[in-house]
Amino acid sequence: MSSVLNVSAYLFTALDGLEERRERLRARAVAAGVRGTIILAPEGINLFLAGDAAAVRGILDDLRAEERFANLTAKESWSREQPFRKMVVKIKREIIRMDRPAIRPEGGRAPAVSPQTLKRWLDDGVDDHGREVVMLDTRNGFEVDYGRFAGAIDWRIERFTQFPDAAGATRGSLVGKTVVSYCTGGIRCEKAAIHLREQGVEAFQLDGGVLGYFEHVGGAHWDGDCFVFDEREAVGPDLAPRR
Structure with a gap:
């Protein structure tokens, strides 16, 4: 029986007092027996946690009690074993590094498409306006090799x-099409969609990323598994570990 709750969550929101936040979050997680990784940056928070369900959800509830984290949503999955060896809280310049300081999702998101709407678009082959839909994988090449949306663009970054x-x-091959950028949990495709729209591309982000898509609609139009950054290595469309 799978009894370890795994959650991933991120939120672009302006943060200060990062050193104090790091110490407080780490102490809270260790005291609760929760392991994983939390990244803090001036632009927000990115976290992966695993442990007893009540303990993990309690940490998320504590965060949401602060107004700036009220919109923090988490994707859940289960495993038989603890997939992390320790609890680490890091401070970085960006919660996902792009080296484009002008891209600031905390100031406004790019339009998002829900998993349910995306499935309908892919079923039909076009979006609601009859435009061709192009899936764009924003992940690293080795992640794509585990699985991707059928026919998705992969730049092998x-x-x-x-x-x-x-x-x-x-860029020229994307203009005039509806481009949906996607990644594991949504954090990379959020920045990617903003950048693409600034380049004149009609880009959307997949809300919740691949894990959110699996949670809401399963594996439709997906080939393979999804790489995750812990000892599970990958999960399938049922969100069960493939290791």
């Missing part, structure tokens, strides 16, 4: 900082 240059080199 090795790190997310390469995404803007890759987008610039192929």
Whole structure:
């Protein structure tokens, strides 16, 4: 029986007092027996936690008690074993590094498409306006090799900082189409969609990323598994570990 709750969550929101937040969050998680990784930056928070369900959800509830984290949503899955070896809280310049300081999701998101709407678009082959739908994978090449949306564009990038240059080199092939950027949990495709729209591309982000899509509609139009950054290695459309 799978008894360990795994959650991933992120939120772009202006943060200060990062050192104090780091110490408080780490102490709270350790005291609750929760392990994982939390990244803090001036632009927001990105976290992966695993442990007893009540303990993990309690940490999320504590965060949401602060107004700036009120909209923090988490994607849940289960495993038989603890997939993290320790609890780490890091402070970085960005919660997902793109090296484009002008891209500030905390100031306003790009339009998002829900998993249910995306499935309908992919079923029909076009969006609600009859435009061709193009899936764009914003993940690193080795992640894509585990699985991706059928026919998705894969630029074989090795790190997310390469995404803007890759987008610039192929922008012409995307203009005039409805582009849906996606990633594991939504954090990369959120920045990617903003960048693409600034380049004149009609881009949307997949709300909740691949894990959110699995949770709400399963594996329709998806080939393979989804790589995750813990010892589970990958999960299937049923969100069960594949390790």
